[in-house]
Amino acid sequence: MTETTQMRTPPREGGDSRSPEYRLAMNALSGLREDLFHDAFAYRPLSRTDADGPLARRLPARLKPHAARIPHAVVAALALLCFYAGTVDGRTDGPLTLLSGLVCAVPVLATLVRPVGAFWMSMAATPVVALLGSSWGDWPWLPGAFLCHTAVLVIVAIRTRPRTAAYMWALTAAYGFLNESFWGAGHYGSNSTPLLVLTAFALLLISVWHIRRDARQQVTAEQTVTAHERSRRTLLEERTTIARELHDVVAHHMSVVAIQAEAAPYRVENPPEELERAFATIRENAVAALTELRRVLGVVRAEDYEAPDAPQPTLGDLDALLANVRDAGLTVDKAVTGAVRELPPGVELSAYRIVQEALSNSLRHAPGATARVEVSYVLGGLGLRVVNTAVPHNTLVKPARHPATTPVGGLRPHPSTGAGHGITGMRERVSMLNGEMTAGPTDAGGYEVAVFLPVAADRTEGEA
Numbered sequence: 001m002t003e004t005t006q007m008r009t010p011p012r013e014g015g016d017s018r019s020p021e022y023r024l025a026m027n028a029l030s031g032l033r034e035d036l037f038h039d040a041f042a043y044r045p046l047s048r049t050d051a052d053g054p055l056a057r058r059l060p061a062r063l064k065p066h067a068a069r070i071p072h073a074v075v076a077a078l079a080l081l082c083f084y085a086g087t088v089d090g091r092t093d094g095p096l097t098l099l100s101g102l103v104c105a106v107p108v109l110a111t112l113v114r115p116v117g118a119f120w121m122s123m124a125a126t127p128v129v130a131l132l133g134s135s136w137g138d139w140p141w142l143p144g145a146f147l148c149h150t151a152v153l154v155i156v157a158i159r160t161r162p163r164t165a166a167y168m169w170a171l172t173a174a175y176g177f178l179n180e181s182f183w184g185a186g187h188y189g190s191n192s193t194p195l196l197v198l199t200a201f202a203l204l205l206i207s208v209w210h211i212r213r214d215a216r217q218q219v220t221a222e223q224t225v226t227a228h229e230r231s232r233r234t235l236l237e238e239r240t241t242i243a244r245e246l247h248d249v250v251a252h253h254m255s256v257v258a259i260q261a262e263a264a265p266y267r268v269e270n271p272p273e274e275l276e277r278a279f280a281t282i283r284e285n286a287v288a289a290l291t292e293l294r295r296v297l298g299v300v301r302a303e304d305y306e307a308p309d310a311p312q313p314t315l316g317d318l319d320a321l322l323a324n325v326r327d328a329g330l331t332v333d334k335a336v337t338g339a340v341r342e343l344p345p346g347v348e349l350s351a352y353r354i355v356q357e358a359l360s361n362s363l364r365h366a367p368g369a370t371a372r373v374e375v376s377y378v379l380g381g382l383g384l385r386v387v388n389t390a391v392p393h394n395t396l397v398k399p400a401r402h403p404a405t406t407p408v409g410g411l412r413p414h415p416s417t418g419a420g421h422g423i424t425g426m427r428e429r430v431s432m433l434n435g436e437m438t439a440g441p442t443d444a445g446g447y448e449v450a451v452f453l454p455v456a457a458d459r460t461e462g463e464a
Contacts, residue, residue: 042116043114049067075155081147082148086142156168315348330370333372336376343382354451355384369392369446387449430453
């Protein structure tokens with residue numbers, strides 16, 4: 001005989017076995033306690049209105065300096081109106097009438113500094129106004145209490161959040177139901193339903209406004225984060241592009257070092273053993289450096305990247321670049337000042353790319369304009385200036401070709417993408433060489449890019 005024993009799985013420690021309805025009710029009570037009971041009379045002054053807000057912009061010039069106090073003035077006007085309404089239905093014209101008006105006005109004024117406490121003050125003011133006023137009018141909200149409570153609900157809902165507004169409306173409905181059920185018999189009419197319908201519509205509109213404002217703020221925050229990430233990604237892409245291009249320059253020099261170190265012992269008859277070991281060490285280090293350089297480049301190389309067949313361009317290729325730019329429709333001139341000399345390969349490559357990107361921007365953003373390229377060889381380095389004129393008024397602006405798909409002259413393996421990425425790439429190249437760069441519109445309506453790339457002077461130049 002086989003005995004099968006079924007064991008019930010014990011509930012996990014700390015688990016909640018209560019019904020969903022019970023948990024929902026407890027969450028609602030917890031939210032009610034947090035919003036309307038916990039620290040209800042905390043001091044929360046109403047902030048001033050933004051001087052650049054949509055409301056302030058519509059005001060006349062003489063009222064704009066006072067725009068920050070407009071919400072406070074509106075609340076004060078509502079309090080004055082509630083004071084007047086509270087004195088209308090008083091039994092006499094004596095002190096009790098003024099007291100009834102004050103009881104209606106104080107909760108409205110309290111919304112300026114203690115919004116949640118103002119709601120409880122308005123709830124407490126309702127029976128007080130009923131006792132001070134006529135008992136045979138609208139019940140349980142006399143005119144002053146009706147206007148006071150409506151104003152308080154609206155103001156507090158604006159200052160808090162939709163959940164708090166829902167709790168206030170529910171307590172108001174409960175108060176009206178209890179009054180009509182136990183103390184409303186014999187009165188001419190009940191105005192709880194009109195009050196609840198009016199405030200429900202008002203609170204619904206305010207809740208929609210809150211949700212729309214929060215959504216707009218969230219979208220703005222996400223757009224800011226997206227723009228920051230896009231800018232960061234663009235910066236990394238530009239740095240990766242620069243690293244790929246400089247690989248050829250560095251690899252060439254390291255290859256030359258390795259070859260010369262290997263051939264140097266054969267140029268000397270009977271070289272010392274120490275010299276042979278030194279050259280062998282130099283060659284081994286050069287080869288190891290080339291290996292590590294290729295490995296690092298493989299990390300930053302994109303999957304769709306194809307190494308260029310031609311060597312990296314230099315300033316000697318500017319004429320071919322300008323010819324291609326002219327074929328694309330941009331009239332461009334070149335001026336060279338100073339003694340033309342060979343510069344370090346990294347400076348030559350960066351200078352070429354900066355001129356190329358500046359001309360690409362001129363083609364893309366200034367159709368019909370003319371451009372000028374100035375190259376200045378000075379003692380301390382290289383100066384570049386690319387400036388284009390303003391777009392003629394009678395020029396028909398056509399959609400520009402995207403530089404990522406149609407590079408100028410076809411000489412750039414991975415050009416910068418639009419939306420200011422070209423400026424980012426230029427600044428990265430200049431920063432890499434410890435240079436200086438300015439870019440901005442000219443007084444004539446064009447655009448100018450000015451760059452200085454420092455170059456260490458050779459000894460022969462210093463002696464000359």
